[in-house]
Amino acid sequence: MMQASNGISEETLQIALQYGIVDMDEISKSVELKKRNEILSQHPYKVWQNDQGIWLTYLPDEEKGRVFRKRKTREDLEDVIVDYYKKQEKSIYIKDVFQEWVDKKLKYGEIQTQSYDRYCTDFKRFFLPDTPICRKKMQNITSADLTDFIKTTIHEKHLTKKTYSSLRTLIRGIFKYGKAQEYSILSITEFFGDLELPNNIFEKKICCREDEIFSEDEIPIIVSYLKHHIDIWNMGLLLQFQTGMRIGEISALKPCDICDEYIQVCRTEIKYKDEDGKWKVTTKEFAKTDAGNRMLYFSETVKWTLMQIQKLNPHGEFLFMNREKRIRENTFNKRLSTICEKLKLNHRSTHKIRKTYGTTLLDNKVDDSTxxxxxxxxxxxxxxxxxxxxxxxxxxxxKQINMAINF
Known part of the structure; x- marks a missing residue:
């Protein structure tokens, strides 16, 4: 029969517990006191009282070697010592907090799988293992550490304002969660409120504005080509020109989404990693954003396009299918590249079609809200x-400038 450390058998102890002979509160207090005394006995620095009756000691510090601590009573100072070493037992680093934070966001449905994958990819990109902030325990990271990390990352990785926003999202989430879990005392809201990042610290992305959209001369050329070369892929691209939908939304369209005067946008294609780390592509019953779920009104010309699509794929589960499989958004992008090459137009992605649609609406004085x-x-x-x-x-x-400046 097994014996407890004081010679009492485990069976005897269980019976004593069952009949209330043993006071569990007293046992807990005794264990805590024993642990406290063990911690204090291993404290490497002297504890003393000065002439004013104040109790003093030192605590280890990663940067300074040791730091000074003082309290009015010995008990209060011992509480500080014990609390310090208990926290040291938890070797929590920024990677641990990130994983906890992002796992819980996925668990509670705050983010979808594709966002989870993007956060993990961004974390690996920005928080390299040999980065000083990653080698420090979470509780020891200071505002100065965080400022240096942000500015160094912006500089060394040539971040634009847009790419920096991904880094900022991670830092805000990690430290807000870390403070709630008492891994850190740093207030990330106050930190970002005080952080100053001058505009010239960011990389300036120089893009050719002509390649951001299709020009007024190019639109009729490519639209005419699509209308005279009717197949399921070309009709998908034509529908994007006519509606400005995200290509992932077009790829996920079903016949039930098409109404007399509008398209109910309520679905999109997503890409994520499964439990084995393999990439999967599917659709989800929700648009990319809250505002993305919408009734998208279309012009009369769209009716002709929809009629061609229905003829090409009369019984498909999705509007755009080939050999009974949904056509993915990357396939539409490949088709657009091929067409641009044939028509000797600069290469553009399907996202540029969407920008062309937005520009066309604004140029034609459509109300901002619409x-x-x-x-x-x-x-x-x-x-x-x-x-x-x-x-x-x-x-x-x-011509427009001449008409405006005629004085």
Whole structure:
């Protein structure tokens, strides 16, 4: 029969517990006191009282070697010592907090699998194992450490304002969660409120504005080609020109989404890693964003396009299928590349078709609120900032300027 450490058998102890002979509260207090005394006995620094009656000692510190601590009573100082070493037992690093945070967000449905994968990819990109902030325990990371990490990362990885936003999202989430779990005392809200990042610290992305959208001269060329070369892929691209939908939304369309005057956008294609780490592509019953779930009104020309699609795929589960399989968004992008090459146009992705649609609506004085709704944006500022480019030819621009400046 097994014996407890004090010679009492395990069976005897269980019976004593069953009949309330043993006081569990007293046992817990005794265990805590024993652990406390063990911690204090291993504290490497002297504990002393000065002339003013204040109790003093040192605590280890990763940067300074040791730091000074003092309290009014010996018991209070011993509490500080014990608390320090208990926290040291938890070797929590930023990678541990990230994993806890992102796992719980996925568990509670706060993010979808594809967002989870993106967060993990971004974390590996920004938080390299040999980075100083990653080698430090979470509780010891200071505002100065975080500031140095952010500025160094922006500089060394040549981050633009847009790519920096991904880093900021991770830092905010990790440290907000870390504080809630008492892994850190740093307030990330206050930190970002005080953080100053001058504009010249960010990489300036120089893009050719002509390649951001299809010009007013190119639109009729490519649209005519699509209409005169009817197949299921070309009709998908034509529908995007006519509706401005995200290509993932078009790829996920079903016949039941098509109404008399509008398309119910409520689904999109997603890409994620499964439990074996393999990439999977499927659809989810929700658009990319809350604003993305929308009734998208279309012009009369779309009815002809939809009729061609119905003829090509009359019984498919999805609007765009080939050999009984849904056509994925990357396939549409490959088709667009092929067409641009045939027509001797600069290569553009299907996202540029979407920008062309947004620009066309704004140029034709469609109400801002309507444009935002059609694009699936929460407000017009997003459309104007990221989706509006001049697609006028040189001749049109000169003509417009001449008409405006006639004095």
């Amino acid at each position: 444009v935002a709704e059609q694009m699936g944006h929460s407000d017009i500022a997003t459309t104007r900032k990221l989706y509006y480019f001049s697609n006028k030819s040189k001749e049109t621009k000169i």
